[in-house]
Amino acid sequence: MDATHDDWIRRAKALRPNGAHVIDGRDHAADRTFPVVSPRDGQVLAEVADADAAQVDLAVAAARRAFDDGPWPRLAPAERGRTLLRVADLIEQRRADLALTVSLEMGKPISDAHDIELRALINTFRWYGQLADKLTDESPHTAPDALALVTREPAGVVGAVVPWNFPLTLAGWKIAPALAAGCTVVLKPSEHSPLSALALARTAAEAGLPPGVLNVVNGDGPGAGRALGLHPGVDVLAFTGSTAVGRHFLRYAADSNLKRVWLELGGKSPNIVLPDAPDLDRAAATAAWGIFFNQGEMCTAPSRLLVHTSVAERVTEAVVARARALRVGDPLDPATEMGALVGHDHLDRVLGHIRTGTGSGARLRTGGERTLTGTGGTYLQPTVFDRVPPDSALAREEIFGPVLSVLAFDDLDEAVALANATDYGLAAGLWTSDLSTAHRVSRALRAGTVWVNCYEEGDLTVPFGGMKQSGNGRDKSVHALEKYTELKTTWIQL
Structure with a gap:
């Protein structure tokens, strides 16, 4: 990264963040907005669409159509993988602007945003893109008059809620394996850092991700987060954030459709x-x-x-x-x-x-x-x-x-x-x-x-996650796919 302080300031002045939701491959404005304020200098970066329950419904419906009727879950795994690799390549081309957005919205040093955060995001999409067609099903040895098949199938619509501290890295850790498995996603970023997530969704769409496969809705936890957690159209909820909020998502699952909830929570390491x-x-x-x-x-x-x-x-x-x-x-x-x-x-x-x-x-x-x-x-x-x-x-x-x-x-x-x-x-x-x-x-x-x-x-070869009140399940590695797939047994009597 050769840009100077003055170069980044000039680039920041030219940046025009887009705060609209991304639903079904298109921008969606909202009647309500909220400001995203840069911790760098207290200046407003953009007004961002604030989702109500109806807009969360739209996003989940788009993801459901894309899963039930769209091409994504039915593509050959190698084709899904090639799409994720194209996403990674386009992120690489836009690395500077994405890093700048992260730095402005959450205060991360630009060197860390560019060299660490964006590197992690690019590597994540590439790793899961390369993994997509390397997974195998099972055929356990059974009695000679039967054939047993154990297959992994995509779990459905994934709701992902991620924090502001690594807004793209942690989004990537959830989105990339979910997409590799054949799921569709509704992402709710933190209200402090939505602009980079929105830019990521638009980048993925331009790289060839079909409409409805990745949707982004903005808002706070009690609003958009709660609506997503309670939504009966969401099959899996993946959350990174505080232990207190993780408890809410477990309650939302109990009060709705008993969706699986995967939690990566706090630490005192x-x-x-x-x-x-x-x-x-x-x-x-x-x-x-x-x-x-x-x-x-x-x-x-x-x-x-x-x-x-x-x-x-x-x-x-x-x-x-x-x-x-x-x-x-x-x-x-x-x-x-x-x-x-x-x-x-x-x-x-x-x-x-x-x-x-x-x-x-x-x-x-x-x-x-x-x-x-x-x-x-x-x-x-x-x-x-x-x-x-x-x-x-x-x-x-x-x-x-x-x-x-x-x-x-x-x-x-x-x-x-x-x-x-x-x-x-x-x-x-x-x-x-x-x-x-x-x-x-x-x-x-x-x-x-x-x-x-x-x-x-x-x-990315090793799993990441916690014990006790630091949560359950694992991000990264092959093990992340366990969160976004269901095991199906087929027993055939010969």
Whole structure:
């Protein structure tokens, strides 16, 4: 990415986001709209159509027609795959504008939006496009006078509800496997970040995705989200977001058609550093990167740094030094390392956690204040607490911001107990040179992903999801298709 800060500012001034719903391959305006405000500077980016129940009905009906009567589920899997590959190619061509839209609507640094978010989206569509015709059905060995067939069939209409922190990556993780399986989709993006999702749907249509296969409706959770969750025409609901909202979707399913609900929810991920870590400086650098990347607005963020008392001060000092050196600034500056939090309400919530932490007896080592207040944006200093009480809100509640809690431990059993002392179970990190310790602790941690001597590593071949109140089901990998397919048994008596 060779564009300069000035280049991105000029490009932003020329950007003309389209806030209409995308239903049945066409733009749909609405009587009601809401503004999308950029956390970069507090300016309105666009007025976006606000769906009522009737417009959600239209989107679901379009997806239902496309599934029941349209070509998509009936195409040869290889043809569906080729379409997804064309979608990926067109996203690549429009990568700069899509990255710019993400950066403007949710505050992500443009370098991260372009190099990480869009790379993930493109790779996701390509991976599932290549996988589409590689799946096989089963023919179990039975009695000699019978033939048993086990086939995977597309589950139907998928409702997907995704958050604002990775608006395209997380949308792609749901859309691409659902489409590869032969499903049709109604996507509701966050009201903070709808513009990139709308641009994605229009890009997919131009790449050859048939009308009604991917629809996007805008609105908030109590409005459009609730209507989608309760809709009897939706067969599967896939949600990424908070645990509190995940509970609502389970209730919506119970109150409607008992649709399957797949949830990827919150996290309070531990990152355990043992004295025999292969490189304590790298462990500290990775801990700082992990909590401050994407402004800490990540469900997997290693927000609890658990450090052995013998190395706690050394590691904490290194993390604090990195936090103080981090460049917080305009998301459109390629040199910016941490951008703006998504909005004023969220900034106030994170500041409330910081105030609570200060009153809990924890020690504030750095940060904790707003910054760049003259920009009109929502910027926060990278924040580190140590001496955090294990039973405090800082140690137990998801903050979803650039706030690190450091807790010290004396032995391995205590470290595992502290790590598991949370309602969440999404991810965890462990730093050790001992192979036996790595295996034993990884097994003992109640988390869907455990990173050893690294953090946030992986690719599309491995599944992603959580345990406990971090949800169920898995995104990424072949296993994601389990959410969007039904097993059918056919028994033929010979």
